[in-house]
Amino acid sequence: EDQVTQSPEALRLQEGESSSLNCSYTVSGLRGLFWYRQDPGKGPEFLFTLYSAGEEKEKERLKATLTKKESFLHITAPKPEDSATYLCAVQAGSYGQNFVFGPGTRLSVLP
Amino acid sequence: NAGVTQTPKFRVLKTGQSMTLLCAQDMNHEYMYWYRQDPGMGLRLIHYSVGEGTTAKGEVPDGYNVSRLKKQNFLLGLESAAPSQTSVYFCASSYLRGGVSSYNEQFFGPGTRLTVL
Numbered sequence: 001e002d003q004v005t006q007s008p009e010a011l012r013l014q015e016g017e018s019s020s021l022n023c024s025y026t027v028s029g030l031r032g033l034f035w036y037r038q039d040p041g042k043g044p045e046f047l048f049t050l051y052s053a054g055e056e057k058e059k060e061r062l063k064a065t066l067t068k069k070e071s072f073l074h075i076t077a078p079k080p081e082d083s084a085t086y087l088c089a090v091q092a093g094s095y096g097q098n099f100v101f102g103p104g105t106r107l108s109v110l111p
Numbered sequence: 112n113a114g115v116t117q118t119p120k121f122r123v124l125k126t127g128q129s130m131t132l133l134c135a136q137d138m139n140h141e142y143m144y145w146y147r148q149d150p151g152m153g154l155r156l157i158h159y160s161v162g163e164g165t166t167a168k169g170e171v172p173d174g175y176n177v178s179r180l181k182k183q184n185f186l187l188g189l190e191s192a193a194p195s196q197t198s199v200y201f202c203a204s205s206y207l208r209g210g211v212s213s214y215n216e217q218f219f220g221p222g223t224r225l226t227v228l
Contacts, residue, residue, distance in 0.1 A: 004153065032214030043115075043201050043219035044154070051214060087153070091214050097142065097161065097169075099217070101153030 002027040002092045006102035013078055013109050021073040021105045023088030033071050035064050036087040038104065044087055078109045113137055115220035117202050123226045124192045132187040132223050134202030142205040142215055143185040144169075145177060147198040148222075154201065160185055192227045199224050 007022045025033065032051045036044035048057045050066040057064050061082065063074040073086055089101040115136045124130055134143065141162050146154040156169030160179040174196060176188045185204075189196060200223045205215035 032216075034216070036219075041222075043203075043221045046216060046218060049208075049214065049216055089154070097144070097156070097159045097167070097215065099144075099154075099156055101146075101155070103151060103153050 002090070002098065002100045004088055004090055004100050004102035006086075006088055006105050008105060009103070010106040011108070013075075013107070015079055015109055015111050016077050018074070018076045018078070020075070021086055021107070023071040023073070023102055024069060025071070025088075025090050025100075026069075027090050027092035027100065029093050031091040031093070033066055034089045034091070035062075035071070035073055036089065038085045038087055047086075075107070078107075080109045080111050083107055083109045115202055115204055115218055117200075117220040117223050119223060120221070121224050123228065124189075125228050126193060128192050129188070129190050130192065130225075131189075132200055132202075132225075134185045134187070134204075134220060135183055136185075136202075136204040136218075137183065138204060138206075138218065139182070140204035140206050140218075141182075142207070142217075143179065144203045144205070144217065145175070145185065145187045146201045146203065147171065148201060149198050157187065157200075192225075194227045197225060197227045 004025045035047040038044045048064040053068045085104040087104045118133045144159040145157040158177040163182045178186045202220040203217040205217040
């Protein structure tokens with residue numbers, strides 16, 4: 001069975017304190033791994049897609065990396081506006097629309 | 112570009128009532144999806160569509176029906192609402208990125224918060 005887990009469940013950081021969020025997955029045939037940001041009361045906002053081990057992508061203070069079993073979202077020198085829930089999802093299988101989402105990591109960045 | 116829009120934003124139903132949620136996208140995407148999001152759980156796929164006139168079941172389809180009569184619209188129906196259907200519903204659309212590994216990048220609407228009493 002395809003599964004996605006995320007850790008930690010919640011993370012509190014001081015402004016400027018760098019850290020990483022983890023997304024572990026077990027799927028049959030990874031087609032893509034996605035990171036989303038979700039603000040309270042809003043829909044997920046697309047951040048990155050990774051599809052092969054060793055791939056890295058960056059956007060402002062965020063950097064996503066991918067291995068064969070997990071992905072990390074590194075946050076460098078975070079600001080309070082980075083506070084949100086970060087969701088990880090995988091698209092699995094050789095065909096079809098099989099998406100599995102993790103439960104998310106709730107990030108709070110304190111000024 | 113409005114992206115993905117959903118109506119209504121909030122709704123309260125009584126058990127047994129019916130309703131339809133509307134999703135519209137202006138990005139000319141082929142694929143559309145309906146998800147539900149419950150506290151402590153990841154988004155779960157209810158139904159999806161790979162093109163106008165086609166629909167398919169996702170992970171949790173029971174109690175829901177969908178229709179895709181026009182490419183830009185995807186409707187989610189609840190025929191007889193139950194308290195277990197209290198949730199936040201998200202619509203998404205996507206396009207297929209080809210190449211070495213084909214995958215879909217999904218873009219989400221703002222959600223509909225549904226409460227069934």
